[in-house]
Amino acid sequence: MSEDKSITVDVLVIGGGTAGPMAAIKAKQANPQLRVLLLEKAHVKRSGAISMGMDGLNNAVVPGHATPEQYVREITVANDGIVNQHTLMAYARNSYPMIEELDRWGVKFEKDETGDYAVKKVHHVGTYVLPMPEGHDIKKVLYRQLRKHGVEISNRLVATRLFKDKDGRIAGAAAIDSRTAEFHVVRAKSVILCTGAAGRLGLPASGYLFGTYENPTNAGDGYSMAYHAGAELSGIECFQINPLIKDYNGPSCAYVTGPFGGYTANALGQRFIECDYWSGQMMLEFYNELAGGKGPVFLKLDHLADETLTKIEDILHANERPSRGRFHAGRGTDYRAQAVEMHISEIGLCSGHSASGVWVDEHARTTVPGLYAAGDLACVPHNYMLGAFVYGKLAGEDAARYCAEQQPGEIATADIVAERERVLAPLSRTEGLSPNQVEYKLRRMVNDYLQPPKVTKKMELGLARFAEIAADLQRIVARNPHELMRANEVSFILDCAEMAARASLYRTESRWGLYHYRLDHPERNDTDWFVHVQLHKGEDGAMRCFKRAVEPYIIEVGEHERDAYSRLRIHQHEVAA
Amino acid sequence: MSTAWVSGSLPVSVDADKCIADKGCTICVDVCPLDVLEIDATSGKAVMRYDECWYCLPCEQDCPTGAIHVDIPYLLR
Ligand SMILES: Cc1cc2nc3c(=O)[nH]c(=O)nc-3n(C[C@H](O)[C@H](O)[C@H](O)COP(=O)(O)OP(=O)(O)OC[C@H]3O[C@@H](n4cnc5c(N)ncnc54)[C@H](O)[C@@H]3O)c2cc1C
Ligand code: SF4
Ligand code: SF4
Numbered sequence: 001m002s003e004d005k006s007i008t009v010d011v012l013v014i015g016g017g018t019a020g021p022m023a024a025i026k027a028k029q030a031n032p033q034l035r036v037l038l039l040e041k042a043h044v045k046r047s048g049a050i051s052m053g054m055d056g057l058n059n060a061v062v063p064g065h066a067t068p069e070q071y072v073r074e075i076t077v078a079n080d081g082i083v084n085q086h087t088l089m090a091y092a093r094n095s096y097p098m099i100e101e102l103d104r105w106g107v108k109f110e111k112d113e114t115g116d117y118a119v120k121k122v123h124h125v126g127t128y129v130l131p132m133p134e135g136h137d138i139k140k141v142l143y144r145q146l147r148k149h150g151v152e153i154s155n156r157l158v159a160t161r162l163f164k165d166k167d168g169r170i171a172g173a174a175a176i177d178s179r180t181a182e183f184h185v186v187r188a189k190s191v192i193l194c195t196g197a198a199g200r201l202g203l204p205a206s207g208y209l210f211g212t213y214e215n216p217t218n219a220g221d222g223y224s225m226a227y228h229a230g231a232e233l234s235g236i237e238c239f240q241i242n243p244l245i246k247d248y249n250g251p252s253c254a255y256v257t258g259p260f261g262g263y264t265a266n267a268l269g270q271r272f273i274e275c276d277y278w279s280g281q282m283m284l285e286f287y288n289e290l291a292g293g294k295g296p297v298f299l300k301l302d303h304l305a306d307e308t309l310t311k312i313e314d315i316l317h318a319n320e321r322p323s324r325g326r327f328h329a330g331r332g333t334d335y336r337a338q339a340v341e342m343h344i345s346e347i348g349l350c351s352g353h354s355a356s357g358v359w360v361d362e363h364a365r366t367t368v369p370g371l372y373a374a375g376d377l378a379c380v381p382h383n384y385m386l387g388a389f390v391y392g393k394l395a396g397e398d399a400a401r402y403c404a405e406q407q408p409g410e411i412a413t414a415d416i417v418a419e420r421e422r423v424l425a426p427l428s429r430t431e432g433l434s435p436n437q438v439e440y441k442l443r444r445m446v447n448d449y450l451q452p453p454k455v456t457k458k459m460e461l462g463l464a465r466f467a468e469i470a471a472d473l474q475r476i477v478a479r480n481p482h483e484l485m486r487a488n489e490v491s492f493i494l495d496c497a498e499m500a501a502r503a504s505l506y507r508t509e510s511r512w513g514l515y516h517y518r519l520d521h522p523e524r525n526d527t528d529w530f531v532h533v534q535l536h537k538g539e540d541g542a543m544r545c546f547k548r549a550v551e552p553y554i555i556e557v558g559e560h561e562r563d564a565y566s567r568l569r570i571h572q573h574e575v576a577a
Numbered sequence: 578m579s580t581a582w583v584s585g586s587l588p589v590s591v592d593a594d595k596c597i598a599d600k601g602c603t604i605c606v607d608v609c610p611l612d613v614l615e616i617d618a619t620s621g622k623a624v625m626r627y628d629e630c631w632y633c634l635p636c637e638q639d640c641p642t643g644a645i646h647v648d649i650p651y652l653l654r
Binding site for chain 2: 042046047048051178179207210211212216247248322323330331482
């Protein structure tokens with residue numbers, strides 16, 4: 001066995017997509033003496049969800065358009081009341097200063113003639129969408145700041161597990177090099193997890209393993225690492241499910257086209273939802289329309305003026321998911337003449353879009369001392385890109401403070417030896433299963449047993465299948481370092497699948513529209529279930545769920561407002577009237 | 578491990594005449610988030626090694642000579 005590579009830093013940031021670079025920069029700004037390492041599975045220059053830029057900020061709280069209080073109320077309602085308003089408020093208050101800082105750094109947002117931010121209404125109640133038609137350079141801007149602040153960067157390292165010291169404080173992480181399979185040990189006083197969504201959980205309808213909505217580099221690594229470190233996770237049963245361009249499986253995108261006059265329609269060309277903002281309630285209406293005989297569902301644009309459509313194409317075909325245009329061309333779809341066929345995505349875990357994630361407070365602290373989480377994997381509902389930046393900042397600053405008071409923790413040699421053996425095992429086998437075979441089967445089972453509407457018996461069967469696949473992990477063969485990375489990702493996906501099933505079974509009611517629609521518990525039950533469902537690894541090593549009370553609200557939500565997101569459906573007699 | 582040849586259509590194609598990997602360029606290999614590209618040891622040109630593409634386009638966008646073209650993977654087309 002060759003010597004392990006090892007390095008000691010103060011702050012280790014895992015994941016260099018959106019939240020990660022911000023966390024690293026802010027830790028360095030808070031205390032330039034600290035050694036801050038940004039560890040990235042891909043390459044920081046082009047990694048993560050925003051690799052090709054973004055169409056816009058989905059949740060900008062800009063003075064004159066919205067207040068933090070309004071935003072907290074809207075997301076409380078959109079998430080059916082199950083929120084920690086303190087975390088939403090920390091986001092909302094930091095939202096505008098973050099936009100201004102990104103603007104100073106060179107990120108381009110849409111402005112009107114007077115130079116004010118041109119915020120648009122897409123949500124059910126308030127106005128929060130700030131387009132960034134020229135947002136493709138965002139990763140370049142972040143990279144420049146990383147360099148400027150002297151953040152150390154290691155690309156092509158896949159973190160696999162977190163280490164703790166004997167007192168239960170975070171002490172570092174293990175990683176493998178995806179090009180050489182070298183095993184690395186990083187010792188750190190604090191670790192910030194920024195590894196994004198669990199984007200490779202369900203199998204896309206196309207059957208292509210990497211044709212996911214999320215950037216498939218994000219396999220749920222951080223969810224699994226936080227779980228094994230003993231951290232609490234929350235809202236895992238509140239799945240991510242999105243309305244997407246069928247087969248292409250990317251956003252179509254109603255947030256861009258809505259303000260121009262585009263909308264979601266059924267096969268008769270009728271509008272059936274009042275609001276295109278993605279929520280579980282909206283997805284349930286989408287599902288009902290598909291199942292109710294008036295489907296499929298389309299994004300309707302053909303009524304718009306030619307110059308408007310050209311503007312839309314300039315945004316949608318150059319930003320975020322720029323291959324959209326290529327896909328439409330291949331099918332002969334022209335926005336001028338055809339509506340875009342849409343479909344329901346595979347399931348995922350992502351608090352950026354819904355609510356499933358590692359439990360954090362308003363400083364991005366998890367329940368493990370020294371461990372932070374920010375971005376899609378941290379439970380701050382509907383947090384999106386700006387939420388990743390804001391929580392990256394909060395985590396970086398708090399981690400810098402925490403480090404000042406801490407001595408480095410000791411990692412037990414036995415823990416390192418065991419982890420090295422676990423992650424490298426697939427390389428030493430010559431007979432067995434290939435990583436992509438096991439992944440395909442696992443994700444097909446996720447579709448078969450966990451895709452809503454959820455059914456108790458099916459989820460129980462799913463758990464039985466997942467247990468069999470857990471045994472198959474011991475037979476996976478990796479022929480090279482790349483396959484070793486994939487093999488380790490399969491184990492992350494499996495952990496996420498089990499969490500998704502157990503948290504869903506635990507909450508015996510329906511909530512969040514389609515995200516947690518249980519056929520055998522179809523009603524919402526606030527008496528028993530107005531609580532967070534938490535999940536963690538118990539003392540005995542088994543997965544355990546429990547209830548956590550919802551913190552008293554700091555912003556009141558009126559009786560009538562509370563159900564606003566349950567009234568999204570447009571009834572045709574109303575249209576006629 | 579038992580193996581079989583599988584033929585199929587791959588989404589990423591590289592124009593070998595335009596690719597300057599033999600002059601030291603590795604940009605597409607560096608930027609790909611899924612790490613599916615490689616400089617082929619025999620030809621000295623960039624190739625797609627793993628059929629695991631997110632059709633996200635950094636490789637095509639950042640290639641200095643316009644040698645790369647990404648198609649939508651066949652299963653999605
Ligand atoms: C197609 C699409 C469109 C979107 N559109 C919008 C929009 O218009 N507006 C908006 O506000 N939001 C949008 N979002 C959401 C927004 O992009 C995300 O919420 C945000 O970027 C998440 O940031 P993150 O840092 O959590 O994850 P990411 O930016 O994805 O970063 C995660 C990083 O972790 C790395 N990583 C993963 N595992 C490991 C590991 N084991 N070791 C080391 N590194 C690892 C990955 O390579 C990646 O770089 C969109 C998302 C997608 C996918
Ligand atoms: S970026 Fe272009 S020129 Fe450079 S190695 Fe890749 S294909 Fe060749
Ligand atoms: S399109 Fe994206 S995933 Fe595919 S090869 Fe290029 S950079 Fe890699």
